[in-house]
Amino acid sequence: xxxxDKNLSTSDATHVATQRNNQRPANxxxxxxxxKLTGKQIIKDASQFxxxxxxxxxxxxxxxxxxxxxxxxxxPFHFKGRHKFNExxxxxxxxxxxxxxxxxxxxxxxxxIFDETILFCLLALMxxxxxxxxxxxxxxxxxxxxIDPTPKNAVAxxxxxxxxxxxxxxLELSSGKSKKRKTLKELTGSILxxxxxxxxxxxxxxxxxxxxxxxxxxxxxxxxxxxFRSSLKSDISKAFYRFYQGQYGTDSEIEITKxxxxxxxxxxxxxxxxxxxVRAGLSELQEKGYLEAYxxxxxxxxxxxxxxxxxxxxxxxxxxxxxxxxLTD
Numbered sequence: 001x002x003x004x005d006k007n008l009s010t011s012d013a014t015h016v017a018t019q020r021n022n023q024r025p026a027n028x029x030x031x032x033x034x035x036k037l038t039g040k041q042i043i044k045d046a047s048q049f050x051x052x053x054x055x056x057x058x059x060x061x062x063x064x065x066x067x068x069x070x071x072x073x074x075x076p077f078h079f080k081g082r083h084k085f086n087e088x089x090x091x092x093x094x095x096x097x098x099x100x101x102x103x104x105x106x107x108x109x110x111x112x113i114f115d116e117t118i119l120f121c122l123l124a125l126m127x128x129x130x131x132x133x134x135x136x137x138x139x140x141x142x143x144x145x146x147i148d149p150t151p152k153n154a155v156a157x158x159x160x161x162x163x164x165x166x167x168x169x170x171l172e173l174s175s176g177k178s179k180k181r182k183t184l185k186e187l188t189g190s191i192l193x194x195x196x197x198x199x200x201x202x203x204x205x206x207x208x209x210x211x212x213x214x215x216x217x218x219x220x221x222x223x224x225x226x227x228f229r230s231s232l233k234s235d236i237s238k239a240f241y242r243f244y245q246g247q248y249g250t251d252s253e254i255e256i257t258k259x260x261x262x263x264x265x266x267x268x269x270x271x272x273x274x275x276x277x278v279r280a281g282l283s284e285l286q287e288k289g290y291l292e293a294y295x296x297x298x299x300x301x302x303x304x305x306x307x308x309x310x311x312x313x314x315x316x317x318x319x320x321x322x323x324x325x326x327l328t329d
Contacts, residue, residue: 039210040210043210043211043214043215044214046185046187046211047214047215049173049185050171050173050185050187050215053101053102053173053175053184053185076093076106076111076167077111077112077113077115077116077239077264078110078111078112078113078264079112079113079235079236079239079264079265080112080113080114080235088109088110088163089109089110090108090109090110091106091107091108091109091110092105092106092107093105093106093107101173101174102171102172102173102174102183102184103171103172103174104169104170104171104172105169105170106167106168106169106170107167107168107169107170108163108166108167108168108190109163109166109167110163111163111164111167113235113238113239114156114160114235115160115163115164116238116242117145117229117238118141118145118157118160118161118164119164119191120224120226120229121141121144121145121226122136122141122161122164122192122206122208123208124144124226125140125141125144126208132207132208132210132213133205133206133207133208134205134206135203135204135205135206136203136204136205136206137201137202137203137204138153138154138157138158138197138202138204139202141157141204142154142157144226144230145157145230146230146231154202158197158204161192161195161204161206162195164190164191164192165190165191165192165193165194165195166190167190167191168188168189168190169188169189169190169191169211169212169215169216170186170187170188171185171186171187171188171215172185172186173185173186173187187211187215189209189211189212189215190209190211190212191208191209191212192206192207192208192209192212193207193208193209193210194206194207195207223245223246224241224242224245228241228288228290229241231288232284232285232288233284234280234281234284236263236265236277236278236280236281237281237282237284237285239263239264239265239281240263240281240282240285241285241290242263243259243262243263244285244290244291244304244306247306250292250305250306250308250310251303251304251305251306252303252304252305252306253301253302253303253304254301254302255300255301255302256271256274256275256278256296256300256301256302257274257300259278259302260274260278265277265278271300275296275300278296278302279294279296282294282296282302282304289307289309290306290307290310291304291305291306291307291310292305292306292307292308293305
């Protein structure tokens with residue numbers, strides 16, 4: 001531009017300078033507006049961008065990868081092995097091959113089914129308190145989780161909260177195919193923003209990350225009946241319950257290794273052992289009245305039929321029918 005300015009007449013140069021001066025107030029105003037953006041507005045804008053982008057995809061592509069649907073490819077919650085970890089494993093879970101809307105990663109310490117339980121408890125308390133920042137106690141969390149309020153469990157609850165605070169969820173939105181594929185937007189944020197604990201009283205104060213609430217929480221737990229889930233003894237049954245609550249119909253059929261991978265059960269184990277574990281998990285769901293019937297066929301397909309009253313009860317649903325506008329205020 002400076003080189004071109006030299007060739008302008010005096011009047012033209014004056015006009016250009018005037019235009020630039022006139023633009024400065026507008027640019028300054030835009031800059032000031034940007035500086036005034038709140039965390040709530042930034043997250044809402046990003047969430048709306050994601051939802052709009054995904055809404056343009058075919059119906060089968062409109063689900064986040066760890067949501068409990070038949071299309072689940074990765075869940076952040078695993079089964080804890082019998083061996084004890086000297087150092088808790090760090091994991092990076094990928095959503096698999098990039099689909100039409102993009103991809104997702106869950107990064108942090110390994111999350112187990114117990115962490116899912118604690119997360120559900122925290123979301124239930126958040127709904128009860130009508131705030132994403134609230135105070136609870138080790139005793140209250142133990143009661144909601146259905147575990148004994150022992151010192152050992154108190155330590156387990158706090159370590160679970162620490163893992164949730166350190167778990168990052170990354171999203172990458174893409175468009176186009178093959179060589180023309182390009183990244184439109186990237187997002188990152190943790191599940192919990194903050195937590196502190198008073199050692200003597202056992203009181204815990206928490207802040208659930210508005211990014212997690214805006215982007216994932218409601219869809220993640222809408223169909224979970226906390227009272228029913230707490231009645232399940234087996235972690236496998238709890239994982240199956242989460243999975244099948246996301247299915248569209250009453251009847252479902254899926255290949256056994258695909259089902260195992262969907263809930264992070266080791267699919268590469270001996271088939272008889274895998275079949276036994278699957279039957280045990282489904283058997284408890286049938287005993288509790290959630291499943292009308294189930295079958296593991298000779299060709300290793302799992303067929304289930306949910307009971308007619310398997311639908312979630314709103315009074316015990318984690319996030320109920322509460323308007324979630326307060327979550328990021």
